[in-house]
Amino acid sequence: MTKRIFSGVQPTGNLHLGNYLGAIRNWVQMQHDYEAIFCIVDLHAITVPQDPEALRAATREVTAAYIACGIDPEKNTIFNQSMVSVHAELGWILGCYTPLGWLNRMTQFKEKMQLRKADAEDQLKKIRHELKQYKKGKGRLEELLHFVEIFVEAGIEDSEKTTQAKLGLYSYPVLMAADILGYKATHVPVGEDQKQHLELARDIAGAFNRRYGVELFPQPEPVIQGAATRVMSLRDGTKKMSKSDESDYSRINLTDDADTIAAKIRKAKSDMEPGLSFDVEKRPEAANLINIYSALSGDKRDDIVSRFATSGFSEFKKSLADVAVAHLEPITGEMRRLQADKGYIDAVLKRGAERANDVAQGVLKEVKDVVGFLRV
Numbered sequence: 225m226t227k228r229i230f231s232g233v234q235p236t237g238n239l240h241l242g243n244y245l246g247a248i249r250n251w252v253q254m255q256h257d258y259e260a261i262f263c264i265v266d267l268h269a270i271t272v273p274q275d276p277e278a279l280r281a282a283t284r285e286v287t288a289a290y291i292a293c294g295i296d297p298e299k300n301t302i303f304n305q306s307m308v309s310v311h312a313e314l315g316w317i318l319g320c321y322t323p324l325g326w327l328n329r330m331t332q333f334k335e336k337m338q339l340r341k342a343d344a345e346d347q348l349k350k351i352r353h354e355l356k357q358y359k360k361g362k363g364r365l366e367e368l369l370h371f372v373e374i375f376v377e378a379g380i381e382d383s384e385k386t387t388q389a390k391l392g393l394y395s396y397p398v399l400m401a402a403d404i405l406g407y408k409a410t411h412v413p414v415g416e417d418q419k420q421h422l423e424l425a426r427d428i429a430g431a432f433n434r435r436y437g438v439e440l441f442p443q444p445e446p447v448i449q450g451a452a453t454r455v456m457s458l459r460d461g462t463k464k465m466s467k468s469d470e471s472d473y474s475r476i477n478l479t480d481d482a483d484t485i486a487a488k489i490r491k492a493k494s495d496m497e498p499g500l501s502f503d504v505e506k507r508p509e510a511a512n513l514i515n516i517y518s519a520l521s522g523d524k525r526d527d528i529v530s531r532f533a534t535s536g537f538s539e540f541k542k543s544l545a546d547v548a549v550a551h552l553e554p555i556t557g558e559m560r561r562l563q564a565d566k567g568y569i570d571a572v573l574k575r576g577a578e579r580a581n582d583v584a585q586g587v588l589k590e591v592k593d594v595v596g597f598l599r600v
């Protein structure tokens with residue numbers, strides 16, 4: 225069977241170092257050994273509100289980033305998802321084989337909804353504890369009522385958020401499964417945060433195959449590799465670097481110039497420990513910067529730690545800024561050059577969509593025949 229890659233990024237602005245080190249850079253390395261399809265997933269983007277003009281601009285920007293990072297648009301297929309209707313069609317079909325229970329487990333959905341369920345569970349524990357104390361004649365009624373109040377508030381807030389939430393955000397992982405299975409992709413290079421979605425795609429493939437006793441969909445393998453599969457925020461080493469973080473200082477954007485990159489690294493959160501050591505639990509910020517250093521320079525983590533073991537953070541950061549600028553500046557420059565040429569970007573996307581459509585229509589026909597849809 226052909227080894228085929230499928231992967232994608234949402235055109236939602238602020239493409240950052242996490243997207244690059246967690247995903248795109250790995251694609252660049254893998255493109256030589258696989259047939260590869262790289263998507264700009266605009267159907268996924270509208271699961272949260274998007275401004276139409278900004279969405280169009282971001283679609284071109286991500287395309288430019290792919291090419292600037294080193295994806296060869298001649299050898300590979302680059303396209304935006306909404307140009308190939310198979311994604312939406314197959315997404316519907318696969319949704320009919322996906323139990324709600326599977327979707328309820330998805331942590332990204334819960335995070336995006338920012339549900340306070342965990343908060344409520346925590347409070348419930350405290351209420352039970354206080355109640356026990358109270359029965360023993362030890363607890364205070366005010367204390368107990370305080371916890372009850374927080375518990376009820378969290379419950380109300382969650383139920384309001386749940387009714388307001390959009391179906392598309394909930395079924396997002398089914399569409400992602402359709403992206404991958406619609407091309408019978410065998411390998412999916414992504415960052416650590418997408419692992420659960422990929423397991424779901426594998427489960428859906430299995431459920432469909434089993435239902436009809438066919439081997440139509442291969443099981444897609446997640447490829448999560450490199451020194452920085454989960455790049456953390458520069459402001460908080462326990463939070464993922466993300467496009468939507470309010471603070472621009474939390475991330476390095478692929479559009480940042482050299483001075484901005486250096487300033488962001490200089491101001492990155494550090495700690496009071498002397499010297500440099502790698503300890504994710506105790507020194508999450510240091511660990512994150514060391515991982516970034518390693519991923520960008522290719523140096524081993526241990527070598528970096530021993531080189532800066534006795535010097536202060538500021539010396540390490542200076543060196544990291546040099547490494548980051550040297551690596552990212554050519555990409556930024558090329559991105560700017562490409563973005564000025566809309567005609568070229570659009571031509572790449574048009575050709576990509578035609579190629580992608582050819583493959584995906586073939587798979588969709590097979591699916592329709594298996595399901596029993598009449599094709600006349």
Ligand code: AMP
Binds near residue numbers: 234242243453454467
């Ligand atoms: P998104 O920005 O959500 O469209 O993500 C596009 C790709 O970048 C996916 O493969 C993600 O797993 C990856 N990614 C996003 N944020 C990070 C991060 N902070 N660290 C590593 N990979 C990331």
Ligand code: TRP
Binds near residue numbers: 234413414
């Ligand atoms: N959900 C992915 C993210 O937010 C993007 C994505 C959509 C994707 N479809 C995909 C990634 C298919 C890999 C394969 O990062």
